[in-house]
Amino acid sequence: MARHVALIFDLDGTLIDSDDALIDPFVRLGMARDEITFGHPIEEACAEWGIDIDRYIELYDTAVALPFEGADEVVRQLGRWAICSNKHTISGREELARLGWAPEQAWFSSDFGGAAKRLAPVIEAMGLDATDVAYVGDTEHDQACAEAVGCEFYWAGWNPRTRGLATGPRVLDTPERLLALVG
Numbered sequence: 001m002a003r004h005v006a007l008i009f010d011l012d013g014t015l016i017d018s019d020d021a022l023i024d025p026f027v028r029l030g031m032a033r034d035e036i037t038f039g040h041p042i043e044e045a046c047a048e049w050g051i052d053i054d055r056y057i058e059l060y061d062t063a064v065a066l067p068f069e070g071a072d073e074v075v076r077q078l079g080r081w082a083i084c085s086n087k088h089t090i091s092g093r094e095e096l097a098r099l100g101w102a103p104e105q106a107w108f109s110s111d112f113g114g115a116a117k118r119l120a121p122v123i124e125a126m127g128l129d130a131t132d133v134a135y136v137g138d139t140e141h142d143q144a145c146a147e148a149v150g151c152e153f154y155w156a157g158w159n160p161r162t163r164g165l166a167t168g169p170r171v172l173d174t175p176e177r178l179l180a181l182v183g
Contacts, residue, residue, distance in 0.1 A: 002181070004132060004181055006126060007082075007103065007134055008081070008083070008136070009082070009135075009137070011095070013137075013159050013162075014156040015071045015075065015175075016066065016068065017039070017065060020065075022038070023036050025055075029052075038139060038161070042056070042086060043088070043114035044114065045130070046109075054089075062091050065095060066077075068158050070158070073075040075101055082104050083107065083108075083144070085107070085108050086117050086141075088110070093106065119156075123167075135152070135154070136172075155172065157172050157173045
């Protein structure tokens with residue numbers, strides 16, 4: 001594994017175990033649980049599924065999602081790190097504040113105009129090149145974001161939902177393995 005100047009993370013399903021928190025507002029707004037999928041910009045998902053985004057945000061409980069085991073300890077040891085997420089900006093910033101996490105950059109859906117996240121502006125804001133960073137995520141969309149800019153991608157294999165999506169050395173089984181990627 002190569003060493004990187006910084007790590008950039010997706011948030012939901014990567015650093016925090018938020019599936020239930022993300023699903024609950026959709027279910028409360030009338031969707032069937034098995035219709036809900038992950039990794040979409042929240043504005044696009046709400047529009048596609050006929051859900052009022054303001055009502056979704058109102059029902060989303062930012063106190064529910066907890067860090068995956070080991071994630072909190074790891075991010076507190078990192079020098080340079082950032083968030084690039086399709087999560088709504090309000091929810092994302094509230095969760096970062098609640099957890100006491102202070103990434104160098106934190107980009108959420110509204111930073112991308114409600115469209116799918118992109119790594120290029122985050123990397124540029126950090127003053128780095130794609131070869132300086134690795135992106136860590138839990139969906140195929142996350143992997144595609146890394147490929148689009150030419151940075152390395154690692155799977156958050158500690159999330160049970162990622163099992164079966166990928167195999168090999170780029171699937172990390174614990175957050176502690178991230179520490180070997182920086183330096």
